[in-house]
Amino acid sequence: QSVLTQPPSASGTPGQRVTISCSGSSSNIGSNTVNWYQQLPGTAPKLLIYSNNQRPSGVPDRFSGSKSGTSASLAISGLQSEDEADYYCAAWDDSLNGKVFGGGTKLTVL
Amino acid sequence: QLQLQESGPGLVKPSETLSLTCTVSGGSISSSSYYWGWIRQPPGKGLEWIGSIYYSGSTYYNPSLKSRVTISVDTSKNQFSLKLSSVTAADTAVYYCARRKVLLWFGEGYMDVWGKGTTVTVSS
Numbered sequence: 001q002s003v004l005t006q007p008p009s010a011s012g013t014p015g016q017r018v019t020i021s022c023s024g025s026s027s028n029i030g031s032n033t034v035n036w037y038q039q040l041p042g043t044a045p046k047l048l049i050y051s052n053n054q055r056p057s058g059v060p061d062r063f064s065g066s067k068s069g070t071s072a073s074l075a076i077s078g079l080q081s082e083d084e085a086d087y088y089c090a091a092w093d094d095s096l097n098g099k100v101f102g103g104g105t106k107l108t109v110l
Numbered sequence: 111q112l113q114l115q116e117s118g119p120g121l122v123k124p125s126e127t128l129s130l131t132c133t134v135s136g137g138s139i140s141s142s143s144y145y146w147g148w149i150r151q152p153p154g155k156g157l158e159w160i161g162s163i164y165y166s167g168s169t170y171y172n173p174s175l176k177s178r179v180t181i182s183v184d185t186s187k188n189q190f191s192l193k194l195s196s197v198t199a200a201d202t203a204v205y206y207c208a209r210r211k212v213l214l215w216f217g218e219g220y221m222d223v224w225g226k227g228t229t230v231t232v233s234s
Contacts, residue, residue: 002156033213035220037157044206044227045149045157050220051213088157092217098172099159099217 003028004089004102011108017077020105022089024070028100032092034072036065039086039104048087049074076107084109112137114207114225122201122232128194132207132225139188140165145210146190147221148181150203158203162210163190170216197232204229 005023012018022034036049047056049065052072064075072091076083089102118130132146139146147162161171163181171179175194183190194201205228208221 032217037221044224045221046224047220047222050211050222051218056222090157090159094217096173098170098174101157101159104156 002103003093003096003100004091006087006089006102006105008103009106009108011110012076012079013110014079014081016079017075018079018107019076020074020087020089020107022072022074022102024072024091024100026070027095028070028091028093029067029072030070031094034065034067035090036063036072036074037088037090039088041085045088079109081109083107112209112223114209114223116205116207116225116228118228118230120229120231122197122230123234124198124232125196128192128197128201128230128232130192130205130207130228130230132190132192134188134190134209139183139190140185143212145170145212145216145219146183147208147210148192149206149208149221150201151206151227152200152203160192160194160205162216199232202230202232 033051037045038048039045052067053065062078086104088104093100113135115133122128145162148160163169178195180193207225209223212219
């Protein structure tokens with residue numbers, strides 16, 4: 001049972017806009033910033049979004065992040081087949097005094 | 111370009127100690143504002159943060175693993191290491207090392223460079 005809650009799966013067709021949610025509490029998302037990681041099949045995770053809504057250089061602007069209260073979201077617009085991957089949210093948890101991840105969302109491009 | 115490479119035994123016996131090393135190339139492990147850490151992923155499951163270390167030796171550990179984990183750093187070799195004691199089958203996972211950029215304080219940061227990961231199986 002992950003501290004941060006994500007839907008196990010999401011899907012969309014090429015060109016569509018998809019959002020993935022990440023729900024937490026006042027001790028994690030509610031008081032700290034959220035990062036998102038993309039894990040393509042068989043590879044290491046890659047930083048996608050940091051500090052709630054910042055994109056590292058090289059990440060397409062099709063990817064965007066937002067946070068409100070104790071929840072965060074990752075949006076992917078203009079969905080492409082290469083976006084098929086697992087997506088994880090992460091944040092620091094003040095109560096646990098550790099970094100926590102969501103359980104991951106498997107995105108399928110139909 | 112900064113690269114991280116994990117190394118260590120792929121098979122560890124139950125109750126023994128898992129030992130892994132991460133070698134940093136293309137940059138210095140002694141850079142300020144960066145911690146160096148370990149994350150693992152059991153087969154078919156999600157990510158779990160294990161802990162992180164600063165070049166000075168300051169550490170943060172996952173409270174659920176803290177009693178069994180030791181992370182150390184060797185700046186002369188540009189390496190940092192993980193030791194996980196009393197392993198069981200539940201410790202079977204892909205282990206990643208990663209660089210953590212720290213912003214205002216350790217909790218505010220992100221892992222921006224990852225190694226490719228190494229698979230460790232706990233079995234007799």
